[in-house]
Amino acid sequence: MGNFCATVFLCLASVVGYAQTQVKILPVLAPDIIQGQLNNGLRYFIKPNQQPSNKVEMRLVVNVGSMSEKDDELGVAHLLEHMAFRRTKNFKAGQVKSFLDSHGMRWGGDSNAFTSHENTVYILSVSPDDAAQALQLLADWAYQIEFDENELNTEREVVLNEERIRRSDHAIYQSIYKTIYPNQNYANRMPIGDSKIIKSIPLEKVNAFYQREYQAQKMAILVSGDINPRQIETQIKKNFNAVPAGNHAVNYPSPAATDQLRLVNENEVQSLSQARVGWNWVLPSDSMSDADAALRDYQRELIGIILQRRLSNLAQNQDSALSDAIWLNSHGTDLPTRQIQYGFFVNAKNNRSQEALRQLYREIVRAKQFGFSAEELNSAFETRKAMIGTNWDNLAWANQLFMHYRFAESVRNPADYPTQHQRFFDATQAADLQKLMTDILAYPDQVVYALKSTRVQSEDHINRLWLKDLIAEVQAETLTPVTTNTTRNQLLGTLPTKGKIIRSIEDDANKSTLWQLSNGIEVLTIAPQSTTENIGFAAQALGGITALSADLYPAARILPEYLLRAGLDGMHPNDIERIMSNKQTKLLPFVGVDTHGFSGVSIPKDIEALLQLNYLALTTASDDNAEAANVSRELALQNMAKNDELSLANTLNQLRYQTPDLFPSNRKMLSPFYEASLAQLKTAKQQLYGNPGAFRFVITGVANDKNTEALLEQYLASLPSQKSNLPQISTLPQVPVKEVQLGWANTGAYRHWQAYLPVKANAENEWQLTAMADLLHQRLLDGLREKTGNIYWLSLVPNRNTPQGLTLGFAYRTDAAHCEQSSKTVLNELIKLRQTAPSTTEVSAIHDRLRKSNAERVNMPILYALSYATAWLRNGNASSNQPDLSQITAQSLHSAAQIWFQPQHWAIGNYMCDDVVDLQQLVSTQ
Numbered sequence: 020m021g022n023f024c025a026t027v028f029l030c031l032a033s034v035v036g037y038a039q040t041q042v043k044i045l046p047v048l049a050p051d052i053i054q055g056q057l058n059n060g061l062r063y064f065i066k067p068n069q070q071p072s073n074k075v076e077m078r079l080v081v082n083v084g085s086m087s088e089k090d091d092e093l094g095v096a097h098l099l100e101h102m103a104f105r106r107t108k109n110f111k112a113g114q115v116k117s118f119l120d121s122h123g124m125r126w127g128g129d130s131n132a133f134t135s136h137e138n139t140v141y142i143l144s145v146s147p148d149d150a151a152q153a154l155q156l157l158a159d160w161a162y163q164i165e166f167d168e169n170e171l172n173t174e175r176e177v178v179l180n181e182e183r184i185r186r187s188d189h190a191i192y193q194s195i196y197k198t199i200y201p202n203q204n205y206a207n208r209m210p211i212g213d214s215k216i217i218k219s220i221p222l223e224k225v226n227a228f229y230q231r232e233y234q235a236q237k238m239a240i241l242v243s244g245d246i247n248p249r250q251i252e253t254q255i256k257k258n259f260n261a262v263p264a265g266n267h268a269v270n271y272p273s274p275a276a277t278d279q280l281r282l283v284n285e286n287e288v289q290s291l292s293q294a295r296v297g298w299n300w301v302l303p304s305d306s307m308s309d310a311d312a313a314l315r316d317y318q319r320e321l322i323g324i325i326l327q328r329r330l331s332n333l334a335q336n337q338d339s340a341l342s343d344a345i346w347l348n349s350h351g352t353d354l355p356t357r358q359i360q361y362g363f364f365v366n367a368k369n370n371r372s373q374e375a376l377r378q379l380y381r382e383i384v385r386a387k388q389f390g391f392s393a394e395e396l397n398s399a400f401e402t403r404k405a406m407i408g409t410n411w412d413n414l415a416w417a418n419q420l421f422m423h424y425r426f427a428e429s430v431r432n433p434a435d436y437p438t439q440h441q442r443f444f445d446a447t448q449a450a451d452l453q454k455l456m457t458d459i460l461a462y463p464d465q466v467v468y469a470l471k472s473t474r475v476q477s478e479d480h481i482n483r484l485w486l487k488d489l490i491a492e493v494q495a496e497t498l499t500p501v502t503t504n505t506t507r508n509q510l511l512g513t514l515p516t517k518g519k520i521i522r523s524i525e526d527d528a529n530k531s532t533l534w535q536l537s538n539g540i541e542v543l544t545i546a547p548q549s550t551t552e553n554i555g556f557a558a559q560a561l562g563g564i565t566a567l568s569a570d571l572y573p574a575a576r577i578l579p580e581y582l583l584r585a586g587l588d589g590m591h592p593n594d595i596e597r598i599m600s601n602k603q604t605k606l607l608p609f610v611g612v613d614t615h616g617f618s619g620v621s622i623p624k625d626i627e628a629l630l631q632l633n634y635l636a637l638t639t640a641s642d643d644n645a646e647a648a649n650v651s652r653e654l655a656l657q658n659m660a661k662n663d664e665l666s667l668a669n670t671l672n673q674l675r676y677q678t679p680d681l682f683p684s685n686r687k688m689l690s691p692f693y694e695a696s697l698a699q700l701k702t703a704k705q706q707l708y709g710n711p712g713a714f715r716f717v718i719t720g721v722a723n724d725k726n727t728e729a730l731l732e733q734y735l736a737s738l739p740s741q742k743s744n745l746p747q748i749s750t751l752p753q754v755p756v757k758e759v760q761l762g763w764a765n766t767g768a769y770r771h772w773q774a775y776l777p778v779k780a781n782a783e784n785e786w787q788l789t790a791m792a793d794l795l796h797q798r799l800l801d802g803l804r805e806k807t808g809n810i811y812w813l814s815l816v817p818n819r820n821t822p823q824g825l826t827l828g829f830a831y832r833t834d835a836a837h838c839e840q841s842s843k844t845v846l847n848e849l850i851k852l853r854q855t856a857p858s859t860t861e862v863s864a865i866h867d868r869l870r871k872s873n874a875e876r877v878n879m880p881i882l883y884a885l886s887y888a889t890a891w892l893r894n895g896n897a898s899s900n901q902p903d904l905s906q907i908t909a910q911s912l913h914s915a916a917q918i919w920f921q922p923q924h925w926a927i928g929n930y931m932c933d934d935v936v937d938l939q940q941l942v943s944t945q
Contacts, residue, residue, distance in 0.1 A: 057256060136208060177810075396449050552719075660685065718884065846936065
């Protein structure tokens with residue numbers, strides 16, 4: 020098989036142990052991180068950080084996962100993780116959930132813990148005042164979980180429901196692990212376990228596993244946030260010294276390298292919209308405290324950047340089989356071990372998997388034969404430098420501490436990484452990368468991926484015999500070096516003519532400034548709340564799909580994807596990517612039901628690049644790119660085809676509003692919903708994006724200073740603008756809908772409830788709706804999951820738009836046998852809310868979660884900016900994106916429930932449920 024090594028040991032020597040010039044390496048831990056180890060072997064890492072203030076992130080990492088299970092225990096590690104949230108020595112029944120509620124933490128799903136093959140991680144996010152109590156809970160999880168038979172029986176059902184939801188994904192990964200680790204047990208020890216064992220394993224065995232496996236030397240406590248680190252250290256010593264130690268190894272052994280190329284061939288990957296192929300290597304894990312290992316890791320990243328760029332350039336060719344390319348050099352992506360997954364994935368145009376894989380492998384071989392140019396090396400260095408964050412918040416530090424403990428990665432202060440990378444770069448020549456590429460290609464532990472969705476129809480199959488021929492054929496080809504053709508190195512050849520700022524209005528209460536520009540455009544800027552805050556950007560207009568004629572609906576659905584793929588100002592997207600390679604910024608188009616626009620994010624120093632992208636997007640026509648239109652159409656279609664949940668919701672909307680063209684649904688042929696010509700795409704773009712004056716512009720995280728003024732004048736006041744009246748979008752008329760019963764779904768029985776609320780769609784009612792959604796979420800999780808185990812997952816979405824007004828939708832998956840019982844539980848909760856006001860404790864918890872979610876929006880810059888833009892558009896007042904909690908009371912929620920939760924306001928649909936919900940039970944309740 021080509022140039023594969025004669026033995027694995029020779030190859031390991033070439034990839035892992037070849038000599039490198041020693042580079043002076045900085046300490047791998049930031050100097051203010053406190054680390055230590057207790058007498059029982061438990062380790063801890065503490066990082067003080069005040070971004071954001073008054074918050075602390077905590078983790079208990081236990082190096083125990085499904086690989087510790089015996090044949091009659093399959094699934095017990097995960098089941099134990101679930102039981103931890105039931106009760107402990109110091110937190111009795113219900114008190115763990117109450118503690119999470121008190122800190123605005125939603126419980127359920129994977130929000131507070133997860134179990135993998137080799138570890139279980141418990142997660143808390145609390146205030147500094149409750150840090151001591153949180154550490155006590157983590158200590159209880161470490162060695163003082165208590166067990167109750169009835170609670171175990173309920174959690175069995177929860178886990179079984181989780182297994183049904185994730186069955187297809189687990190089956191795919193199980194197949195992948197069988198291929199990658201043919202001589203290991205990973206495929207036979209999937210964390211979700213064996214349903215038969217989960218149903219029957221006695222409580223004594225769950226407890227025995229806990230006592231046997233949870234040993235102190237296999238644990239670590241990670242803390243980051245607004246804390247006194249020495250005080251936290253003292254509390255850790257107090258709470259965790261008593262955790263029993265044992266004789267187990269701290270980590271699982273790393274699998275030996277496999278001396279062969281393997282083929283992962285999966286045709287039922289539901290998450291894919293296109294066929295995807297990849298060429299990967301499974302490399303041994305290295306400690307980043309080793310200078311040579313850290314230098315190799317950095318050089319692999321430079322190779323990844325260069326090859327991704329080459330593949331992206333190749334994708335521009337009309338006859339190329341590639342559309343998108345990514346590179347990986349990471350732990351924990353698809354591998355359940357501490358090994359490194361390195362390699363490349365590409366999407367295949369028109370599902371031409373064979374040719375896409377051939378082109379991918381050819382570029383890998385070309386890199387080995389001819390190496391890389393100095394220009395490519397310098398550009399990759401700039402790109403890698405731009406990937407380093409400037410500041411990390413508490414969550415980022417907690418994640419980095421986990422990566423250090425689990426994979427020995429570095430956890431330096433962000434400001435120190437450029438220094439270290441400069442040292443690595445100074446020690447790297449283009450010839451070094453070629454040598455490393457040669458060694459990587461010769462390394463035997465290789466995995467080729469050929470992935471498709473069940474919805475992708477293609478006869479383009481890849482098997483081992485074909486793969487063997489491919490390798491021989493490509494290696495026999497006469498290749499030529501890559502030639503770079505850089506025709507443009509900046510987004511704007513000339514800067515636009517500046518406009519002027521006419522007026523600025525400051526609002527000290529909201530730390531905002533409203534800027535009125537000479538072209539009639541208004542811009543709202545929000546001052547940064549912390550030094551780590553990134554820039555959020557929103558350009559949003561009323562209109563969306565319902566502002567267009569029905570014949571342009573398909574064009575509107577695929578327009579966002581097309582705008583990303585068609586290019587700007589004569590530049591292909593890959594040209595833009597190359598020019599922006601040393602920037603941390605992105606701009607994304609969107610088209611909703613009644614709004615459209617762009618949203619974006621950047622680090623503070625790259626805000627000018629973000630505004631330049633926006634200027635080009637609103638002033639230059641995209642290329643007439645038929646290929647981009649075809650790819651966009653196919654991607655949009657496949658994304659909808661795989662979404663059973665959205666299809667069912669759209670079916671209800673079709674029937675409720677009698678609008679078959681507006682809401683795509685699998686009930687009919689999907690293709691017509693996405694059939695748009697290039698001319699229709701251009702027309703939809705012109706109608707939605709042709710007048711910048713129609714947009715409300717919001718920029719968050721910027722100061723009111725001279726630099727901001729200059730940027731606004733250069734890139735927003737210079738936009739061509741016409742006075743724009745708001746489009747007239749009518750509210751859709753409604754008709755009653757009987758329950759829609761559809762057939763088979765991928766992941767079992769599923770029911771969607773949708774309420775169409777008979778109230779004015781204003782800010783006050785929208786916040787009542789948000790609060791009601793939170794209340795329902797907690798009530799239904801308690802009734803459907805905690806008390807009965809009938810569900811694992813609950814989705815609840817409040818929504819507001821002009822055609823539909825206010826809507827409240829929620830959905831869950833369950834076993835078909837539990838459909839009727841689950842529906843009765845939901846009806847009972849709706850009836851209770853109509854009959855009795857929620858408790859003051861419930862309302863207080865709602866307030867806490869609303870405060871928490873509102874405060875945390877600043878850490879999600881795009882959503883943060885959009886929240887202001889949406890409030891500004893819909894309510895005429897951007898500050899209405901803040902809830903008035905005094906208006907959210909037990910009585911206001913009770914009054915809303917009495918009106919909203921009447922049968923005529925609901926529509927219900929399901930997959931695979933035999934029962935029909937009797938909504939008339941709501942009629943007589945008051």
